[in-house]
Amino acid sequence: MSGNSTYEPKTAFTRWLDTRLPIVRLASDSFIDFPTPRNLNYWYTFGGILTVCLMVQIITGIVLAMHYVPNIDYAFASVQRIDRDVNFGWLIRSIHAVGASMFFLAVYMHIFRGLYYGSYKAPREILWILGVVIYLLMMAAAFLGYVLPWGQMSFWGAMVITNLFGALPLVGEPVTQWLWGGFTVGNETLNRFFSLHYLIPFLIAGVVGLHVWALHVPGNNNPTGISVKTSADTLPFHPYYTVKDGFAIVVFLLIFAGFVFYAPDVLGHADNYIEANALVTPAMIVPEWYLLPFYAILRAVPDKLGGVILMFAAIGVLFVLPWLDTSKVRSMRYRPMARWFFGFFVVACLGLGWAGAELPDTKVPVLGAIGVDFLLLGRVLTLYYFAYFLVILPVLGFVEKPTARPASIEDAVLHGDKPAKAGSAGAAPVAQPAE
Amino acid sequence: MTDNNSNPDEGGETRRDFIHIAAAGMAAVGGAAVLWPFIDQMNPAADTLALGTTDVELAQLSPGDEITVMFRSRPHFVRLRTETEVAAARDVNVASLPDRMARNANLEDSAPATDENRSAMSAAIAEGESIDAGLRAALLVTSANCTHLGCVPTVGAGDYDAWFCPCHGSHYDSSGRIRRGPAPENLPVPPMTFISATTLRLG
Ligand code: FES
Numbered sequence: 001m002s003g004n005s006t007y008e009p010k011t012a013f014t015r016w017l018d019t020r021l022p023i024v025r026l027a028s029d030s031f032i033d034f035p036t037p038r039n040l041n042y043w044y045t046f047g048g049i050l051t052v053c054l055m056v057q058i059i060t061g062i063v064l065a066m067h068y069v070p071n072i073d074y075a076f077a078s079v080q081r082i083d084r085d086v087n088f089g090w091l092i093r094s095i096h097a098v099g100a101s102m103f104f105l106a107v108y109m110h111i112f113r114g115l116y117y118g119s120y121k122a123p124r125e126i127l128w129i130l131g132v133v134i135y136l137l138m139m140a141a142a143f144l145g146y147v148l149p150w151g152q153m154s155f156w157g158a159m160v161i162t163n164l165f166g167a168l169p170l171v172g173e174p175v176t177q178w179l180w181g182g183f184t185v186g187n188e189t190l191n192r193f194f195s196l197h198y199l200i201p202f203l204i205a206g207v208v209g210l211h212v213w214a215l216h217v218p219g220n221n222n223p224t225g226i227s228v229k230t231s232a233d234t235l236p237f238h239p240y241y242t243v244k245d246g247f248a249i250v251v252f253l254l255i256f257a258g259f260v261f262y263a264p265d266v267l268g269h270a271d272n273y274i275e276a277n278a279l280v281t282p283a284m285i286v287p288e289w290y291l292l293p294f295y296a297i298l299r300a301v302p303d304k305l306g307g308v309i310l311m312f313a314a315i316g317v318l319f320v321l322p323w324l325d326t327s328k329v330r331s332m333r334y335r336p337m338a339r340w341f342f343g344f345f346v347v348a349c350l351g352l353g354w355a356g357a358e359l360p361d362t363k364v365p366v367l368g369a370i371g372v373d374f375l376l377l378g379r380v381l382t383l384y385y386f387a388y389f390l391v392i393l394p395v396l397g398f399v400e401k402p403t404a405r406p407a408s409i410e411d412a413v414l415h416g417d418k419p420a421k422a423g424s425a426g427a428a429p430v431a432q433p434a435e
Numbered sequence: 436m437t438d439n440n441s442n443p444d445e446g447g448e449t450r451r452d453f454i455h456i457a458a459a460g461m462a463a464v465g466g467a468a469v470l471w472p473f474i475d476q477m478n479p480a481a482d483t484l485a486l487g488t489t490d491v492e493l494a495q496l497s498p499g500d501e502i503t504v505m506f507r508s509r510p511h512f513v514r515l516r517t518e519t520e521v522a523a524a525r526d527v528n529v530a531s532l533p534d535r536m537a538r539n540a541n542l543e544d545s546a547p548a549t550d551e552n553r554s555a556m557s558a559a560i561a562e563g564e565s566i567d568a569g570l571r572a573a574l575l576v577t578s579a580n581c582t583h584l585g586c587v588p589t590v591g592a593g594d595y596d597a598w599f600c601p602c603h604g605s606h607y608d609s610s611g612r613i614r615r616g617p618a619p620e621n622l623p624v625p626p627m628t629f630i631s632a633t634t635l636r637l638g
Contacts, residue, residue: 183509184585281588282601285601
């Protein structure tokens with residue numbers, strides 16, 4: 001929270017520095033003394049985890065670029081060389097490849113946490129929108145990066161995704177040729193994808209800076225969704241949250257290392273170890289797991305342009321979410337109906353991922369007996385995905401009766417997560433402005 | 436001293452306002468002019484645009500055979516169809532097709548998607564050559580990239596036992612016409628010329 005700096009430079013040098021470049025003051029105010037709600041749970045550690053993920057991807061990526069050759073004749077072989085001949089190349093490429101999956105795992109946790117606790121609501125709309133921008137950039141970086149090894153999945157993934165733009169009326173063909181630099185995915189395409197793949201992480205780092213800035217104006221949301229009122233509601237960020245985040249990061253890195261050392265390829269696709277071949281499409285092409293739900297939405301529509309529009313709309317709707325949710329209560333802890341719909345929403349997202357991984361005509365286990373194939377499953381879940389944002393959240397704000405909320409964060413911590421005074425029964429929800 | 440740049444009495448536009456607008460407008464035009472080379476550099480380069488031609492040797496094909504050739508860096512199917520396949524393709528009411536256009540570079544855009552318009556009967560013939568009519572009717576050359584999102588369909592599969600795209604399930608018939616699935620158009624037929632009795636030139 002700007003304007004009330006508590007930093008006191010202690011040495012002659014830091015006093016000298018503070019009047020010239022108050023960088024220590026900035027760090028101290030942002031990450032040491034920063035007043036943070038005292039009730040943050042482990043769902044709030046993913047911001048820190050994501051920072052680590054970004055750094056890991058940038059560092060390993062810079063190293064890999066020293067050995068990778070962005071040319072269709074050498075790309076595949078250079079990646080094999082990294083795996084087999086470059087000292088510790090196998091380790092660094094594993095970290096980078098698994099790192100992409102871990103990055104998305106963490107970002108999905110972070111997004112669902114924000115959805116559940118209403119972290120997108122006023123006054124955090126810009127914070128949320130910047131987050132969606134980061135998510136979009138992440139998807140672009142992941143897609144471009146997946147093309148670089150120039151395996152079969154790389155090539156055909158690039159083909160399918162760039163062809164999505166061909167669905168645009170009139171400009172479709174010029175735009176796809178502009179993206180390719182030719183008449184199909186080729187060497188020009190690979191070169192520019194490499195260049196852009198290198199660029200995007202730095203764009204992400206820039207937007208992360210804005211994201212943290214926007215976070216530090218209103219401060220963190222918290223599981224009660226109630227705004228900080230007094231200093232009794234907060235703790236200094238250090239050591240309380242540095243230690244909590246640190247512990248979560250260690251646990252996260254353990255899981256990360258588990259994949260890197262024991263199952264580096266389990267999240268990828270075996271066909272990507274076959275060199276790209278423009279003449280043969282693999283029998284089954286699917287994107288990486290973290291993009292599967294959008295793939296299912298794309299396929300849910302029997303029309304080329306319609307599918308593309310809906311897929312982009314699935315992300316676009318997140319930008320306007322702060323204005324779609326009409327409820328005055330932030331946290332779903334106190335929204336008895338919303339939390340059920342939210343639960344179904346999480347299930348729908350997972351189900352869409354499943355539908356995206358299977359062939360549309362395949363029958364769904366169990367439900368297949370009554371004729372449900374993955375195409376139908378994908379359609380139903382796509383409907384729910386959009387209904388959640390466009391119908392359920394707007395309507396719930398008017399029809400739902402929130403449960404009583406504690407008077408303050410301090411109260412929630414000291415007296416359990418119960419309404420202010422258990423005695424003052426009748427428990428009409430505490431009338432609080434949404435702030 | 437009088438300030439001849441503004442006239443407070445009139446409260447309207449001043450010379451300074453005009454200069455601001457003119458300068459900003461010029462900067463916008465200049466900015467756009469500088470931006471364009473940076474956008475256009477991503478379009479296909481001159482050497483990429485210098486399109487080649489591809490010659491296909493037809494003597495190697497017997498009825499039922501199919502080869503895939505590269506033409507303008509994209510794969511193309513060259514298929515010598517059997518009589519049953521041709522008969523099946525001709526036996527279709529064009530009005531019932533999802534895409535009724537021939538999509539054939541050798542014909543005008545409005546040509547209907549009859550099998551005659553799709554097959555090599557539409558190919559030009561070099562002067563002085565005569566091509567077997569059966570060959571022209573049986574030969575089918577189309578792009579091998581699915582008109583949905585560009586995958587290469589598998590031959591001998593799908594509802595019509597011709598081409599089936601594994602990516603999102605588009606079924607094509609033995610004339611390369613889309614029949615079922617998300618693909619919007621028939622597989623396009625490239626420009627082609629018989630340069631001898633057994634050689635077809637694409638391009
Ligand atoms: S690319 Fe052929 S059906 Fe989608």
